[in-house]
Amino acid sequence: MAHNAAIPAVAFRLDAGQCVGCAVCADACPERALVMGSSELRPVWIAARCTNCGICEAECPTAAIRLAFSGLRRATARS
Numbered sequence: 001m002a003h004n005a006a007i008p009a010v011a012f013r014l015d016a017g018q019c020v021g022c023a024v025c026a027d028a029c030p031e032r033a034l035v036m037g038s039s040e041l042r043p044v045w046i047a048a049r050c051t052n053c054g055i056c057e058a059e060c061p062t063a064a065i066r067l068a069f070s071g072l073r074r075a076t077a078r079s
């Protein structure tokens, strides 16, 4: 099981100038770790849900997302 396993920590970087608010990233995220902001149509990243799968970065049509790995963190235990 993945409980308490060390997984890479990741930083989510958004280039707001590149983002067109299409929500492709939020729709593609399997963990619902990206939600579209209500006032600005930009994705808001929820770090605790992110499993660093890289799908958002790969799917963004404008290359507005960059994931940067920065060590290890503990995975969140799930029921």
Ligand code: SF4
Pocket (backbone or CB within 6 Å): 014, 018, 019, 020, 021, 022, 023, 024, 025, 026, 041, 042, 043, 059, 060, 061, 062, 063, 064, 065
């Ligand atoms: S997929 Fe890219 S352009 Fe579309 S909302 Fe997400 S970050 Fe912005």
Ligand code: SF4
Pocket (backbone or CB within 6 Å): 028, 029, 030, 031, 032, 033, 034, 045, 049, 050, 051, 052, 053, 054, 055, 056, 057, 067
């Ligand atoms: S790396 Fe994966 S889990 Fe994390 S926000 Fe992107 S699509 Fe979601």
